[in-house]
Amino acid sequence: MSNMFRISQYNHFQPYTDGYHLAYNARSGAVALMTEENFASYRELVDRITSGTISDLTPEEEKLLQQLEYGRFIYPDDYDELEALKFQHHLSRFEQSQIGFTLAPTMACNMACGYCFEENKRGRMPAKVIEGFIDFVEKRAPGLLRVDINWYGGEPLLAMGIIEDITETLLDLGQQHNFLYTASMISNGYLLSRETVDRLAELKISMIQVTLDGPARLHNAKRPLKNGGDSFDRIVENISYASTKMAIGVRVNIDKSFNKNIIEEMLEELKRADLQDRVGVYFGQLEASATVCANISESCYNANEFSAIEVEYYRLLLDHGFRIERLPSPTSAYCIAQQINGFLLDPDGDLYRCFNHAGDKSKTMGNIRDSINYRHQNFMRLFRFDPFDDESCRNCSILPICLGGCPARRADRGMTGDEMCESWKHNLRPMLEIIARSKQLQAAMTAKEQ
Numbered sequence: 035m036s037n038m039f040r041i042s043q044y045n046h047f048q049p050y051t052d053g054y055h056l057a058y059n060a061r062s063g064a065v066a067l068m069t070e071e072n073f074a075s076y077r078e079l080v081d082r083i084t085s086g087t088i089s090d091l092t093p094e095e096e097k098l099l100q101q102l103e104y105g106r107f108i109y110p111d112d113y114d115e116l117e118a119l120k121f122q123h124h125l126s127r128f129e130q131s132q133i134g135f136t137l138a139p140t141m142a143c144n145m146a147c148g149y150c151f152e153e154n155k156r157g158r159m160p161a162k163v164i165e166g167f168i169d170f171v172e173k174r175a176p177g178l179l180r181v182d183i184n185w186y187g188g189e190p191l192l193a194m195g196i197i198e199d200i201t202e203t204l205l206d207l208g209q210q211h212n213f214l215y216t217a218s219m220i221s222n223g224y225l226l227s228r229e230t231v232d233r234l235a236e237l238k239i240s241m242i243q244v245t246l247d248g249p250a251r252l253h254n255a256k257r258p259l260k261n262g263g264d265s266f267d268r269i270v271e272n273i274s275y276a277s278t279k280m281a282i283g284v285r286v287n288i289d290k291s292f293n294k295n296i297i298e299e300m301l302e303e304l305k306r307a308d309l310q311d312r313v314g315v316y317f318g319q320l321e322a323s324a325t326v327c328a329n330i331s332e333s334c335y336n337a338n339e340f341s342a343i344e345v346e347y348y349r350l351l352l353d354h355g356f357r358i359e360r361l362p363s364p365t366s367a368y369c370i371a372q373q374i375n376g377f378l379l380d381p382d383g384d385l386y387r388c389f390n391h392a393g394d395k396s397k398t399m400g401n402i403r404d405s406i407n408y409r410h411q412n413f414m415r416l417f418r419f420d421p422f423d424d425e426s427c428r429n430c431s432i433l434p435i436c437l438g439g440c441p442a443r444r445a446d447r448g449m450t451g452d453e454m455c456e457s458w459k460h461n462l463r464p465m466l467e468i469i470a471r472s473k474q475l476q477a478a479m480t481a482k483e484q
């Protein structure tokens with residue numbers, strides 16, 4: 035075994051309160067709070083590692099070295115950190131023991147959001163498509179360890195019967211073939227009655243993401259029901275109960291029409307419903323992702339602008355007592371587009387490689403009833419980019435959490451360089467501080483409750 039070490043390319047340090055430093059490694063996801071003393075010892079160790087003079091360590095230094103190795107801040111010099119990450123990513127790309135499907139049982143929706151490209155879509159998944167999908171899973175079931183389903187639409191709750199039928203069949207198959215079944219949902223939240231939530235919990239849905247586009251007055255204008263009615267109050271009431279049964283993520287789509295006052299107004303409304311430590315609020319960058327959405331592009335932030343705004347808004351969440359759930363977590367693939375066994379299935383049985391392509395027939399890579407054609411250009415277009423072939427990504431200090439970013443941004447919108455980078459690239463350090471404060475507050479609250 036080697037006694038020599040190398041310093042990880044993925045270390046990040048940020049001064050914290052009272053002389054403490056935050057240490058974070060993007061490969062392991064480890065976050066540590068270091069005292070001034072420990073931080074000084076770390077720097078000294080780094081110097082000694084770099085100059086190859088690491089011997090005669092004191093017991094304290096030995097201990098620190100072990101902790102640093104455990105958190106992957108340093109690693110033995112016979113280990114290649116980048117190659118190991120690349121190997122893990124490629125394994126994940128070609129993983130056959132897992133299947134991930136985003137299923138749209140219907141494209142119909144009960145809302146009429148101004149920016150939604152799915153506005154006039156209809157259609158429920160017919161029996162022959164459901165059979166085709168079950169057949170697809172069943173054929174692969176003997177080798178499967180895991181099946182992940184994300185219900186999507188349109189509004190998936192308009193097709194509750196289909197969700198029930200497919201889930202029950204998959205749960206049976208999982209029992210027969212011993213694979214794990216997990217499920218989540220993206221819903222507008224309006225139909226999440228108590229009865230429905232109870233049923234969804236039985237159907238193993240462990241996480242639901244809903245969207246709120248600001249406080250009631252703005253949300254109701256941007257996300258009206260099809261009949262013109264308001265949706266905010268009902269959604270808030272629904273997620274209040276749902277949060278007792280499953281994790282609830284509240285996505286707020288941010289564009290230039292938002293400001294701090296608007297966010298605070300929304301947070302006050304959520305606090306009135308006592309949701310501050312029961313839901314995870316996070317901010318999504320509204321992007322003009324398709325030509326039909328080009329008319330909103332002027333109101334959208336670019337990646338740099340968004341990452342600065344994001345920090346301000348997360349700070350507001352913290353100040354208002356909300357949990358911070360956006361974490362810089364290492365991953366093995368950015369999304370389904372980087373994995374051969376990840377698909378989006380529309381009600382016609384057509385398969386896609388990206389959420390934003392649902393229902394756009396020019397982007398399909400085939401139908402669930404036919405065999406998968408991995409040579410299809412709509413498969414390759416998003417799959418082919420490999421972050422390990424890109425020099426900026428190879429040298430990037432957050433590669434393990436970004437892995438080259440959203441493939442559709444490159445392939446569909448021709449984005450390159452900095453524009454591609456996850457907002458972590460620009461705001462990781464201030465975000466680490468916010469996350470650490472949130473964790474400390476949570477820990478203090480838990481200690482108080484006990």
Ligand code: SF4
Nearest residue numbers: 369388389440441442
């Ligand atoms: S390609 Fe981009 S937009 Fe499409 S699913 Fe992946 S991350 Fe989302």
Ligand code: SF4
Nearest residue numbers: 426427430436438455
């Ligand atoms: S896209 Fe940017 S942030 Fe992501 S891995 Fe590449 S260089 Fe890093």
